[in-house]
Amino acid sequence: MSLVILLAVVVLAGAVLSVQAAINGRLGETVGVLRSSLLTFVVGAVSTGLLILFFEPAHAVSLLDVPKWQLSGALFGVVYMMVMVGAVPRVGTAVATVAVIVGQLGMGMLIDNFGWLGNPAIELSSSRVLAMVCLGLALVFMYRSSVRQAV
Amino acid sequence: MQSFDEVSAAPAPVARPGLRLLLLPLVILAGMGLSVEAGLLGPLGEQVGHLWATLSIFGVGSAILFLLLLFAGPQKGPELTDLPRWQLIGGFLGPMYVVVLTLATPHIGIAMTMIAILSGQVGKSVLIDHFGWFGATRKKVNAERWLALGLIVAALVLIARG
DSSP: OOOHHHHHHHHHHHHHHHHHHHHHHHHHHHHHHHHHHHHHHHHHHHHHHHHHHHHOOOOSSSSTTGGGGGHHHHHHHHHHHHHHHHHHHHHOOOHHHHHHHHHHHHHHHHHHHHHHGGOOOOOHHHHHHHHHHHHHHHHHHHHHHHHHHHH | OOOGGGGGTTOOOOOOHHHHHHHHHHHHHHHHHHHHHHHHHHHHHHOOOHHHHHHHHHHHHHHHHHHHHHHHHHOOOGGGGGGGGOOOHHHHHOOOOHHHHHHHHHHHHHHHHHHHHHHHHHHHHHHHHHTTTTGGGOOOOOOOHHHHHHHHHHHHHHHOOO
């Protein structure tokens, strides 16, 4: 897959994710975060399971063969959810969002740079730093515009 | 799974300054966890297949949340079966995001994948407001938001160039 198509797919996934977050936010308000998340995860597991049964080619290595730490991804997602539920009402949504993005990009750079967790090591180039600066500025402008609209 | 959209809500913080300072590192750690999750997914997807890697996330997540719910006791609010059906669509959108994570991280790295994801979130909110897609009321998008969108495009061009 060419890089441009891949990038377009990832951007699209970001858009899909924010639609999902909007729907789930409303669901969470009515039935509580635990039940709305459980529903999301169960529907996700069942639909992924169906796709695997019908479309996934056989692989030589199964989930049972890989080292167990490689299966711990979901734990980080659940911990993230609980931290946010506890912290957002206390520190405010804007601060929490900025803190998450700082943690996310910082850790992302570290993993990329050192090739942790079995990832290919990608050196921190000047264009990658510039891309991050652009995103940071974009978030600042988004925030300023939404604060102004709210007033 | 997280979204940048909530920033527009931005309620006033209510905690004491000391507590806020204590909570911030925790929230940053939680954000770091999201990148660790993405970092685990890429190599896992290459070995066992992207859909299997996605299933590991949703399967383990379902099991943990089910246990948490059992121990949390009775929940307030309506039964899940009483909700409007469309509110359940969120569950189908989550796997798309996770599959894309496993596909993208081995090629562009985790930090750049996260930037592209955030770009999609920012772009979506600007474009939906401007064109009034999905039944949203058409709002005039101000200069700051267009500037934000321009910066996002610049970031994506920089990633594409490597």
